[in-house]
Amino acid sequence: MTRLARWAVPLAAVALVMAYAYGRRPGPAPFTETRFLMDTLVTVTVWGPPEPEARAAADRAFAALAAVDQEMARVEGTPLWELNRAGGGRVSEALASVLADALAWARRTGGAFDPTVAPLLDLWDIPRGPHPPPxxxxxxxxxxxxxxxxxxxxxxxxTVDLGRTRVDLGGIAKGWAIDRAAEALRTAGVTDFIVNAGGDLYVAGRRGDRPWRVGIQHPRDQDRFLRVVAPMEGALVTSGDYERFYEWEGRRFHHILDPRTGRPARGCQSVTVWAPTAVDADALSTAVFVLGPEEGLRLLETQPGVEGLVVAADGTVRETPGFARVAPEVRR
Known part of the structure; x- marks a missing residue:
């Protein structure tokens, strides 16, 4: 399996929300660099500093992302893999922090977000492609x-005791990594930037005299955006059923599994969450997808400072009352 498959489920937003730059005016251009990390394309875009300083800051952001990938991807030899193999043990401060966040969100969502889905991910093996469901x-x-x-x-x-469980942090560690990258950029003195990890974004500051603009992918038409928005500073993360899936006998089997039923969640096509941190947006986008539109939106409305947009299984679009405030739609 690729590393992405091991990170995978329920992983928030792979190429579902992407930086959207258009209508460029004459003037300074941002520094942009893209690398392959966490088995996806990661782009760091920096506005303002001269290229040498911008490149050095981007290097620090990429190093922060790589460190998380090397520790928390569920592939042989990583500390997370060793933790699962041993059934527990002593972990790093970073891994303990992510596990604490994961368990906190599991508790808050009533188990809709659950980091112990690894046995289900291995059973369904969505990246293998079309095959009879288990x-x-x-x-x-x-x-x-x-x-x-x-x-x-x-x-x-x-210290961690896993009992009879095994952990997959694909639904939260990517967001945690994005937050570490944003932190690295700020430490380097950068205030205007986007970290785009396979479509999961952290947006800060502005693009010169304009806000950053990002497109939210339409879940059933890869050539269209559902919306183009200018988000407030924070994270915009999407979970959808259209990036890692296969069809078998007319049914779509995708990577976002409901830990209560052991099967792909069926209530949504996609969920986009805005939150002050990517780690929270990451976990919540997965939980809301699992809960479905009604219960998921109710959950979002109980979370201070968090907003979301849901595309239900029938294609209808619903959002929290404040989503248009934190991610206002812009004219194309």
Missing amino acids: SPLAVEAALSQVGWDRIRLDAGGR
Whole structure:
């Protein structure tokens, strides 16, 4: 499997929300660099500093992203892989922090977000492509190993007991990595930038005298944007059923699994969440997708400073009352 497959499910937004630059006026151009990390294209765009300073700042951001990938991707030899193999142990401060965030969101979402979905991910093996879905008995067997409340984490002592579970951090570690990259850019003195990790964004400052503009991908037409928006400073993350999926006998089987049923969640086509941090937007976009439009929007409305937009399974679009404020639509 590729590293992306190991990160994968439920991973927020792979190429679902992308930086959208158009109508450029004459004047300074931003420094932009793209690298392949976390098995996706990551672009860091910096506005303002001369190229040498911008490049040095971008290097720091890429280093922060790579460090998270090397620790928290579920591939052989990483600290997360070793933790799963051993069933627990002592972890780094970074891994303890992400696990604490993951368990906190599992608790807040009633298990709609659950970092212990690794057995289900391996069972469904969505990246392998078209194949018969697993049997009900196989799903039940995998579900017997799922349950975030079985994990015992001592965040201060940085020790973890996984019990009978295995952890996949694909639904939260990418957001945590984006936040670390944003932190690295700020430490380097950059105030105007976008970190775009496969479509999951952190946006800060402005593009010169204009706001940054980003496009939210239409979940059923890859050549269209659902909306083009100018988001407030913060993270914009999308989870959708259209990036990693296959069809079998007329049904779509995608990578966002409901940890309560062990099967792909069916209530949404996509969910976009704006939050002050990417780690929160990442976890919430997955949880809302699993919960479906009604319950998911109710969850978002209970979270201070968070807004969202949901495309339901039937294609209808709904949003929280404040989404248009934090991500106003702009004319193309």
